[in-house]
Amino acid sequence: MTDICSLEKKIGGRALKIEFKNDRDYANYTSYYEVELLKSNQIIELKVNANTGEIFNSKVKK
Secondary structure, eight states: OOOHHHHHHHHTSEEEEEEEEESSSSTTOSEEEEEEEEETTEEEEEEEETTTOOEEEEEEOO
């Protein structure tokens, strides 16, 4: 996975939670990280490909 500091700089937030997932929720991404970042008083949830570091899904939780 891309180093967390690089991910924080890219998004401009602070990592709160990182969880490794190995399931079939996404057909093309069976191994990924679910990352929660705090940015401007919002929690942003990212799905990051465990093999490439590519962000393939994001949403604002709060």
